[in-house]
Amino acid sequence: MGVRPIVLYPDPILRQRCRPVEQFDAGLRRLASEMVETVHAAPGLGLAAPQVGSDLRLFVVDLSVGEDPSALHVLVNPVLVAESGCQVDAEGCLSIPGITERVARPAEVRFAARDLDGLPFELAGSGLLARALCHELDHLDGVLFVDRLRGLRRELAHRRLRRLFGTPRGLPAMAAPRAEAPQLGQ
Numbered sequence: 001m002g003v004r005p006i007v008l009y010p011d012p013i014l015r016q017r018c019r020p021v022e023q024f025d026a027g028l029r030r031l032a033s034e035m036v037e038t039v040h041a042a043p044g045l046g047l048a049a050p051q052v053g054s055d056l057r058l059f060v061v062d063l064s065v066g067e068d069p070s071a072l073h074v075l076v077n078p079v080l081v082a083e084s085g086c087q088v089d090a091e092g093c094l095s096i097p098g099i100t101e102r103v104a105r106p107a108e109v110r111f112a113a114r115d116l117d118g119l120p121f122e123l124a125g126s127g128l129l130a131r132a133l134c135h136e137l138d139h140l141d142g143v144l145f146v147d148r149l150r151g152l153r154r155e156l157a158h159r160r161l162r163r164l165f166g167t168p169r170g171l172p173a174m175a176a177p178r179a180e181a182p183q184l185g186q
């Protein structure tokens, strides 16, 4: 148990497509528990397994940042089964500290997933919860929020990424500065 270092852009693990969880065992529980500790410590609203160096399809979301146990969601092998509407709001990522951008996301979503015992459940969310769930699902497919930008805003964001983090092969992966906008980090 413990807080794990958060993998930072441009570490290649953030670009991997993660593999489904098949073993619902003690190792998975430990990983999930460390991810919860890590996202609370950051502090952030959500964290996906590749952000702590794992390639499993698993993420955690907690909009209360540890204040309300009922707000903590752990989704294993999550699938987006329904979405509707559109919302545009500011978004950041614990793996890309210092950058926030307005990103379009579905206004309402419904996810199907497994819990840590392998039991199926569904989770519906709107607003910020929908945004956080979609942001974390993207991580499991190697997609980062800056990839969701279009046109000039995408170009400017990638220019800032290069300025902040160097070329994609430039940086050591594990040194984790604090996010500048922790309330937005996911």
Ligand SMILES: [Zn+2]
Binding pocket: 092, 093, 094, 095, 135, 139, 185, 186
């Ligand atoms: Zn993120």
